[in-house]
Amino acid sequence: MTFEFELTPRPPFRLDLTVWALRRQQGNRIDAWDGRRYARGVALGASVLRIAVEQGGVPAAPRLLVAVQGPEGRRDVAQELVSGLLRRALGLDIDLEGFYRFAASDAALAPLAARFRGMKPPRFPALFEALANAIACQQVSLASGIAMLGKLASALAPQTQCDAGVLAFPQPRAVLAAGPEFLRDLGWSRQKTDYLLAAAAAIENGALCDAQLAQTDDAQVLRLLSRLHGIKRWSAQYVALRGLGRLTVFPVDDVGAHKHLALWLGLPERLDAQSTQALMARWQPYAGMVYFHILLKRLKDAGHLDSQHACTGGA
Structure with missing residues (x-):
């Protein structure tokens, strides 16, 4: 399955600035940027789609050209998934x-x-990815935390069939199935391993979800996030924002x-x-x-x- 479509962000919009605000470091292997094109993998059921995004037009009248590659399947389902992910991750509809x-x-x-x-405030595509980023970057340099996330994605998220260099972020169930010894072998400390598994379990069993958090104010959001094992004030605020x-x-x-x-x-x-x-x-x-x-x-x-x-x- 290979197709293209366009998205129209609310202007002004600059893809380069928004992607850099999302990826934070050159070493980010999940949110790839080559100076012109943003690419990453996204899970669709048991398969993975490769998405690549380029900006057309000027910031005051922007267009995003989106290319999707993946296994054969329903284009409408894939396009809806990719469109929703990009609108969230790149803040396309934010005024x-x-x-x-x-x-x-x-x-x-x-x-x-x-x-x-033209920089729009980015968001991680999923709550679990936000929690994993917060846990990985606790009390270490940003470069070290992002390197740990890259190892996690490389080991647990299937690569796209179209481009071996593009990664999707692993799903909570994949992290839970891998288990603590596997995560520690990837370089996650015992403490961070415990925190990551607790976050994956909370998402997988429905104890914490976007819909629940969307219905409450900032203070309550921070309280709910802080109930998770290992999520203190910095991590809760980081997840609330990003x-x-x-x-x-x-x-x-x-x-x-x-x-x-x-x-x-x-x-x-x-x-x-x-x-x-x-x-x-x-x-x-x-x-x-x-x-x-x-x-x-x-x-x-x-x-x-x-x-x-x-x-x-x-x-």
Whole structure:
């Protein structure tokens, strides 16, 4: 099965910036980016589809060209799955006009919002993937956490038949079936293994799901997530923002965010959770957008965004 279709994001939209906000590191093997095309695998039943996305048009009038490859099956089912995944992961339907009006009135945020105009707040395609990312990145460098996730996907998620370099994220049942010894052999610590298996079990048995979390406010979302084994404040806030799209949430215990927030604001000392929380009151209800913008600033300063061949004409 091979087919193409188009999606129309709500403008303005830039695929390059949005994908970098999603993938965070060059070493991300699940969310692949070659400077022009975003690719990943997505599970469809027992098979895997390869999706590749390119942007056409300008940010003010964007079009996304989506190519899908996979085993023979119903195109309508595959297209619906892929469309839903991309709309969630790339924030295609999110209206940010309110954010841009808000940012324009803030002396610090205005130039950053203008520089990265068109970045939509990304979300992990599934709640389990968000939880796994949070667990992998607890108390280790981001590069180490993303490397662990790549090993997990390579070992447990079937590769697409169309491209051996494209991975899908493993399903909770596959992680549960692998068991603790297998995960530890992949380099997951005993503690992280326990946390990951607990998260997989909660998703698989229905104790935690998107529909349940969508029906409650941010504070209750954080409480529900924190009931999971190994999910404390940083992980819960990370999942709320990156997995559930709660843009009022900023992971206040994020050490990297402390450093880059202080650099952006020209503060003489590194921030901590309490001072970061106090700062975020200034940018509500868009604290999560600040998080994504300082991430892109870090990537820009490191030279990762300079070589992108994005379609950047227009406003």
